[in-house]
Amino acid sequence: MAEAVIFWVCAAGAVATGVAVFRVDSMARATFALLASFVFAATPLLLLGLSYLGVLVILMMIMEMVVMAIFMIMLMMNPAGLMPMSMVHNRRGSLAIAVGTFVVLGAGVLLVDWPQRAGTPPEDVTFALGEALMGSHMLVMLVIGLGLFATIVSAVVLAHPRGRYDRFGDDLRGRPADDPIRGGVGR
Amino acid sequence: MTLQAFLLLAVALLAVGLYGALSQQSIVMIMMGLELMVNAVIVAGAAFWFFVSPAQPDGQVVVLVAVTLMAVEMAMGFAVAIAIFRSGEIDMTDMAAELRD
């Protein structure tokens, strides 16, 4: 009973804050509304016994949203939402598509005859996940790792304006690096 | 709590995210929409794991992949946003369309 109450409160909270993301004027509030939505959506995961994944989602999303807040301030005009403004296009069409999707998928959810539950959760869910990633699902782990690595490299390449030739000179012998601010290691 | 309840939550989040991703002009806001959609995948994956095949770890793996996907999407999104912004002070998709010329 208590679990059901928590679930429905969190579900309502997740959707409400999710809607708020696109309704508030302030970008700062939008970012933290999205964060609230993630936290609300992660709580049901904890109810299912997925404590590791639930806490992981909360942990990651806080960090992501705070970084997002910084980019938001850098890139957006009107980040504080001091002046009401609208930055939407094709609002009616998007709304129709979104509502249509919800109706169709929602009907599917209620009408489809879902399979019966097979088996019970293992004793230690987190351990089972780790074993799967290091055993039967090793490929997933490899792809995740490589994907993240590729992301780091390509994100830095895309975002950074100065390569090592700019920093160390044409023959890469310039020491120390020609950076606007020196680091702490003293290179 | 039933599978249907969880899936309804997932579908609702997906719809909200879809609306955001389709309607917003700002790159950052579009990314917020995408994040909401991935969040729906997380909820659905966890629900399928618990209510359909808790003995298998596949549902958990799906959630983990979705979380990773979110991180990758964020990093790449911001890198691209910075690169576009650098090339011409643009932070909206409609303006980026002009880059094609």
Add this chain to the structure above:
Amino acid sequence: MTPVGQGAVWTVLLVPILLGGLALGGASFARVLDARADGRRVTGAVLAAPLSATGRLLVQQRRAVVASDRLLARTGVVLVPVAAVLAALVVPWGNVAASDLSVGIVWFNAMEVVTWAALWMAGWGTNSVWGLVGGYRFVVQGLSYELPHMFALITVATGAGSLRVSDVVAAQDGLWFVVWMPVAFAAFLISALALSFAGPFDTATGRDVAGGVLAEHSGVDRLLLLAGRWLLLAAAAAMAVALFLGGGSGPLLPTWLWTVLKSAAVLGLLVWLRSRTATLRMDRFVEVGWMVLIPLTLLQALVVAVVVLR
């Protein structure tokens, strides 16, 4: 040593009390160090200064700058002490933990990251340049200490073979983790100071930015931020005891008392460290965090992993 167990529900209420006591002790100790540097005599008033300062902030007027985002600012302010108490839920006091989660270490980490969002909101919400600068200075700091911090936690979890804090304490029955994970311990202490924006890591609230995040907060708001900072430091000190210093193990005295004593010692060390150092500039520390601390902690994790597998 008796294994750590899950406490009754009412033990949750003990957490803020114990944590608050530790935090008050730490704050008093800091005042004593201040008084000695000033050349004043250490009197009862100096020891009670944190309490009287609390009273002063309780009656002080709260203020808000025009066009500030009060919702975000107040949320952030409240979240700081709340995050500290939530993080301390998994810390075992002797052989009772208020909530011995199976993923206690990850929980601690997640709650401590809540401060990132909280400080950001508290700084941004005041619509002041100082607050804004303080807010994102803390994020830069977070990005530089967080990975070494996580690797230190992972090292401990690897050594114990579990993410449950009580298992970590139990695994130190023979040998404290600090003995064979000194690098992880050092990285944890550094990040303990950094996560509570104290001492050499107080760029977010530095005097060079007129108090940064704190600049525009007065009255109860300021009290919550300052108290939250001390609670965070106390929580990190208590966690260091559970993770590296054998929890409540020790001769003669009851285990809970040993935990408190060790936590007080770690807290005292941290307070003394913060009084001895100048603020670390973040443009310098970022590079040290990424180029020195991350490789070192990774190496430490590798060593521990090899020892465990052998």
Add this chain to the structure above:
Amino acid sequence: MDLMRWSTPRVLVVPVRAGRAVRLDVERLMRERGWESAASPADADLLVVCGTPDADTGAAVDRVWNLLGSPRARADIPVRHGVAERLDRARAELGDRPGRPSGRTSGRRRPAPGDRPDDSDDDTRTDHDGDVAGLPMAERAPDRDGLTLDRLHLTLGPVLPDWPAGLVVRLAVQGDVVQTAAVEVWGEPGGRWDGPPAAAALDSLARLLSVCGAATATRRARRLRDEVLAGSADPAALNRFARRLRRSWTLRWATDGVGRLDGRHGDLTGDATQRCRRWLDVVAGSPPVPGEDRTAAVLTALPGLLEGQELATVRVVVASLDPDLESSGTGATS
């Protein structure tokens, strides 16, 4: 509720040019009584003006005074006579006040632009599209990383803790990186410093240490300064202090490579670390390098040193140069 009487007040000290003697007295009394120095108006409940401010500075002080939350008290101390009594009176006033005047717990004021010390006057803003709640919006300008980002205007001084009296620096910042800087001097100078050079060095050092976040060393520097002024300083203690600071690597980290000046600047040559070392030499007993008054040269060099730096660095640069406007004859410039 007599909580205010029980606790020690937090004091926002406003240094005014020609008010050095008063400031030194105030800081000594604060230290002896354990009164803390506030970092911002929100932090303070006691405003102490050391000296007689000119019209501009006075107006700025009044604006800051309006930002203090109640209970609050103010002490204007024009001359050195009776400093302790004036502080006592302000303190008593603070204790007598009921905590919440007129029943308002959260004052939401609507300041004019420039009301906050961190807010610039309107005339420094050139192009803004609109304004919100009386405050202009941020504008954009290119930055050092090749991005065009919002920039804000920020005025440092004249009311700012650990800041040279009379100095006002107007900045345009992006994030916390300074784009442009302009220097002004407010008020009239007083007489030359006739105290021992070690006390002057310790006074400057205390400001630098405070800005670098070395709180305990700041307290020790102020204490030693007062002892030198009182003639009761122990040379061994001074030596120990200088030696310890020379060894501090966190301090070196904060000052290394900051605000580098070339050889034409006499005893100001080098970076903040070298200037700090020279002060430490004077503290340890070596005579100060004689030379002409370099305040004018510092003010000329300052904008170039500040542009492209971060706010933290700006404070360290200014504190390490510590232009002596209190005794220098440099008039109002901009």
